[in-house]
Amino acid sequence: MTTYVAPTRDMLFAMNELAGFAEIAALPGNEEVTPDLVEAILDEAARFATEVLAPINAQGDRQGCTCKDGHVTTADGFKAAYSKFVESGWNAMPGSPDFGGQGLPSLVSTAVLEMWKASNMAFSLCQMLTLGAVAAIAHHGSERDRQRYLPKMVSGEWTGTMNLTESQAGSDLSAVRTKAVPEGDHYRISGTKIFITWGEHDMAENIIHMVLARLPDAPEGTKGISLFVVPKFLVNDDGSLGPRNDLICASIEHKMGIHGSPTAVMAFGENEGAIGYLVGEANRGLGCMFTMMNHARLNVGLEGVAISERAYQQALGYARERIQSRPIGATSGGPVTIIHHPDVRRMLMDMKARIEAMRALAYFTAAQMDKAQSHPDAAERQKCQAMTDLLTPVVKGWCTENAVDITSTGIQVHGGVGFIEETGACQHMRDARITTIYEGTTGIQANDLIGRKVARDQGAAVHLLLGEMNATLVALEAAGDKDLRVIAGSLQGGTVALETATGWLLSIYERDPASAAAGAVPYLKLLGTVTGGWLMARAALVAAAKPATTESEFYRAKKVTARFYAEHVLPEVHAFRAAIVDGAGSVLALDESLF
Template identity: 45%
Template sequence: MPEYKAPLRDIQFALNEVLGFEQHYQNLPGAEEATPELVNAIFAEAAKFSEQVISPLNRSGDEQGCQWQDGKVSTPDGFKSAYEQFIEGGWPGLSQQIEYGGQGLPSSLNAVFYEMLCSANHSWSMYPSLTWGAIKTLTAHAPEELKQRYLPKMVEGLWSGTMCLTESHCGSDLGLLRTKASPNTDGTYAISGSKIFISAGEHDLVDNIVHIVLARLPDAPAGVKGISLFVVPKIWVEADGSTAQSNGVSCGSIEHKMGINGNATCVINFDNAQGFLISPPNKGMSCMFTFINESRLGVAQQGHGHIESSFQGALRYARERLQMRAPIRALPEQAADPIIVHPDVRRMLLTQKAFAEGGRLLTYYCAQLMDIAHASADAKQRQRAETELALLTPIAKGFLTEMSMEAASYGVQVLGGHGFIREWGMEQEYRDTRITAIYEGTNGIQALDLLGRKILASKGSVMAPFIEHIQALCKQQHPEQVLPWIKQLSDALELWLELTRELGVSAQQDANAVGAAAYDYLMIAGYTTLAYFWAQSASTAATALSHDSDDADFYQAKLSTARFYFERLLPRTLSLAAGVRSGSENLMTLPAEFFGRD
């Protein structure tokens, strides 16, 4: 079973040496307390909690799963005790606002902590992360009276939160939802309907669960233009914050799933449950995107967490497992060599390593942008950060979760037959990460969002701030050994831009052009984005080596991994580009009735 170890040295490299977080915190209003000493202390304790408390529950939580009986859900053994330690450590309020009981530290610190939680135990991590999204949604859209009613207990971790969107008949097409909201005489609304796939919708970790619910007002327009957003607690909360009677919210069942079995995926029924409107009438979808975008970045971190944990498990095994003689013997006195010396095993391990370390930079950069978007005193900086996030959110969610499936598959493959056996834990990584490409908008939806709704709809302007960063990096001075990779980055960027221009033309001529190209286009964007971060890493590492660093092995490993990325992984964009340029006809000419063999 993989034993997760927080990669603190690599975390520090990504944060401070590449992305400049120490200076970032000095320039961020309200982040004065985020000194290097405090930040390092927080990460050290976060590592202990993730390694010693959460990680040991990963396999047992998967095997035991959640149990439903008479509308109540019990979490696996140890989950509740771990959650109590989570509260005792003050973790729920790490980056929450001080006025509601939080510690007021930058949200990016919480993002680093969440990486550790995801890597250690995906299922358990979802309970607090959904609450963080609900808190952010209430903070952004609810009136102050409702914030005072709900947020203090949620920030403390005593109450949790969910997002209640989809229904059995509509999936991701939320314009079809039927849940109703009827106005009451006291200013509340009676919510009636049934929601499915509600992660952490019912459990025994907290006393109350606060649901963020999409529903329709009477006479609301059809489609997404007729959706409003409500806050609906499981147990009714009075104005003074005290709890009263049950509120007509019940769990009808839980799903039996492929993975993340330690997290309860629920059918939640609302039977004239009382709630409050927190969006303008019929403007619920735009407000819900506060939660959705937060969750999409969280899912990107879940995917990255599985890349990291799969890599750790495969690496540990590959170093110890002796099998077959290598062309160049590592242990000539033994009958076999450790499999890490075999080229094909190295191919898989280096792919995992490249995605883990490059993906970490992408998620941390998004977290840095979130800090700026929410807290910068400069309106232009806030707008620029929001524009970059609009571009990078579907890339991070879509690309990293796709790569997590590849990395987790390699985790199984490196272990061979042992990887296919449950006790080694690698097959759980594969099962657990599969959901990341599906929920919070499938990766096909992420691709359509990126290409159609973001890039083409803005005529490419949404790309401009991030593209400027790439172009600026390519123009800078770099150590000589990095220059070939800078050239490859420049070429990959030009390919990305060329395809964008070509698709802008073809979309006007072919109604299926965007849908046919979107997925491959997303992957090209992902590989190019990671190339940008790997070019930064390589330049940083080469510069450190030129200054006779005491950590030469670490920096040399960065350069070797960068070389692998640029020579083995980035060229995948060329075949993807061929697919984009092939158009839609090869997808759409076969009549639907000819797909089967009946």
Template identity: 55%
Template structure:
């Protein structure tokens, strides 16, 4: 088996760290409990391990191909997607009244993690479809919802997000695609979109493109962008497919990784105009896009955790199998390389990062559930701002770490890691997109500095620090060496984070360039400390439950301790860099590079 879903850790995190029982006590989520969660996760694992994971290497070796404006996906992908749809997996998080399963995000999240770990390329299709569904549900008319949402939720059709244009990467203000209103209330859409994930493929009958474009007379910049639904095939009132719409895939990209996932250049309206339907109101497209984006950003964070875990599992397997050199403590002959201290260090580094990031992400998923379902409005609002703070951290930090962890995975393999056949290199290539799409790390970092820290003068950030401080108090009450080491490291980390928040709040207005030059390191610092916080909590709980499962909980304690010993110390360095290097960066004139 090339991927083994870490159900034990997933369920531990859900139950003990993310508060599954609190989530399933929320109004509307009472149908779920630990047993249903476990059953769902086991089913998901069966599908992801058995059907999708084996396709991952195939997808890399035989990527999607383009011919005559059509894309053929990797052999096996179409069949796997049919099984995915049949199993109801596309609907996991969507409303039951439209055929979805309505699971809490906390239960949907480990399912998503497994799918991403099984194949980043494959999982992108459902991920983008989720975004399209979300936008439709939030902003679409009843008519649009009725016609399109259920078919997307069932997995019969798939969805895309069309933002980027050749002249405008992350800068949506520069969007030029246009939509002309027609007499029947529809629009004709014209323009070129690039980097469209699964913009064309053969895995479903129809593709529902959500496209940003400008209506005539719209204001300049991001305030003049509207959102349109443009189907690949026209859909009759009875739901049957009609004529081909004027939207064509003119090429797909030759990419470093995630090669099975077709990245399309889409041409809208070259033959008279693509029929599109306005989603929500004119000029509010950016707002709707951000709804999709928040979901997608969290999902990309999960991709980071997923690919890091898969790289970890592969490295562990190799390290057990590969025999080389004697043991440092003496041995008759060569031993499995997992005995060598540096191999263990690399594997523990990977493990600690995966477990820490998983814990923070699941915790955030529970926060999102509370934001949607809590009965008290203040509780809802509190959870919503917490979640919004955490999303860029999870997106940015989990993906940045995933690149490093995939690289360590290659390193564990030695020379074999550089040979494509081994598969370790694929994770290193695949992971490299994660810090770029759905908003680069810098964009996440600008979000956390600007909208999430400066706007409220650090209130939410400090509230999270206060929660970390409570965990420190708990650790102080535990009289053992591991908790003492964790307490010390976590406190240093939290103080470094507070120091950085103060610096950002103090200087954000007067010296924005100085502050924003430290934005990515601020994001990383938040990630290091908040994941460390979860590892601190995990350490105490694992110590209490040690006797019930010494292997699992013993490993958890050691992994958490390693996080304290080797990861949390980076917090001070990041904080220093945030406070010192911004002004230096400013001094470097652009022609000095």
């Protein structure tokens, strides 16, 4: 079983050359975020990921978590690893300095978070949910709640959760039934939530639950949902822990993957009612929760990048060691390692190229977030926010859909032993499978993309992105390099497909939204594939311009990988375009009884 080695050089390339780290470092408040500091952070994070988190990943998968009388015990090694994680300050790294965090840019924290997710995805989910809860309280909570909860949540001493889903509601939050009855300065919460990641565990002394519920006089639908902070243990005015709140973990789920992460059924108010405090305005909870959900969507997309990298490293390690058969065309000599065989090379190149495009997209979006928040020019902030909004569902949906395919390919590289649990290849695919589902399925992301992010502004953000792509095409064509010309031809075909599909969606969205929705997922994949191709083309431009140095082979690999993406991955966009523009009728044609 291959262990995890953080691809620090690839991460720095994506940060510096594609996401524009220098511009992020120049933003107000980032004066101390130097290249040397970032390299030191990544080196230390890589060490922690490799030495502490990766070794317990398989153990978490095999052992899982146990629940007895409402108490959840995590797999061996998880509690000790979490203590080291908090003591080392890793949980606080992305947090605001106002509450004890380090306040590093999203671009830097994204690279570090990728390491946690690749080395131990189940473990990393605890921090991900905590950071999302921190964001919701920081943006929408009262000053009292910010001071009471955030310092210890930012440090990691306390963890956080997101309680949305109920068994009868699923993704339809308008069907939420959990109740919140006012009582003095607080509310009594009663109801049951399902699929609550890290809803109960033994790694932290308190868990702060963010819960969606309805007030007694709330209107029907999503406009009647409020958000509440509901701690496992009540917190006294001096910050010490008070009595246990009226909530309990009723059970934990038996899942396909991420066994090291307990997924809880949470029961609130089995007795007198759990005490909760309103976050934001009454009946406006969904807007508050979206602050948390948008954070989670980007991080789940990053999970797609990370678990794909882990699967690639394992497949590559096996291909370099497994000896089988002579090379194709050889008439003499013995068997060779399977990395010499063309089809194995094709699979590894496909994994490698897609991962580099996915990482570039995730890091580029993180940089847009940083600029949207801190750029001194208002027009630039607005532009970057539009780009962030457009790409958030793409990072989530496209990267996770790719991850399912990439981890499957990783098993294929192993052949028969890949199907055997002892090799470890199976775990990556099982862990990846949930990423296309939670925090909104790919279909939900795609409907959000075509409706709120494309149709609402009449494609303005997409055309802004296309403008960037066209500028890169000009640079490719001016370079006079054979490989770059090939990449340019493929990318130009991708931009035409994207423009055509966008125009069709805009022409039909208002009068026939069902037909538009029928092509929503292909459109998300088209946009992701073309944007990934654009970033890979930029990588090739950078590589082609580098002088001969000791790193020449690194840059040559970037150029070759970009050409592979252009020749093997980008052509998929033409099938997506056809499905969007010509395929809606067949999606909707059958009567339900004929399925």
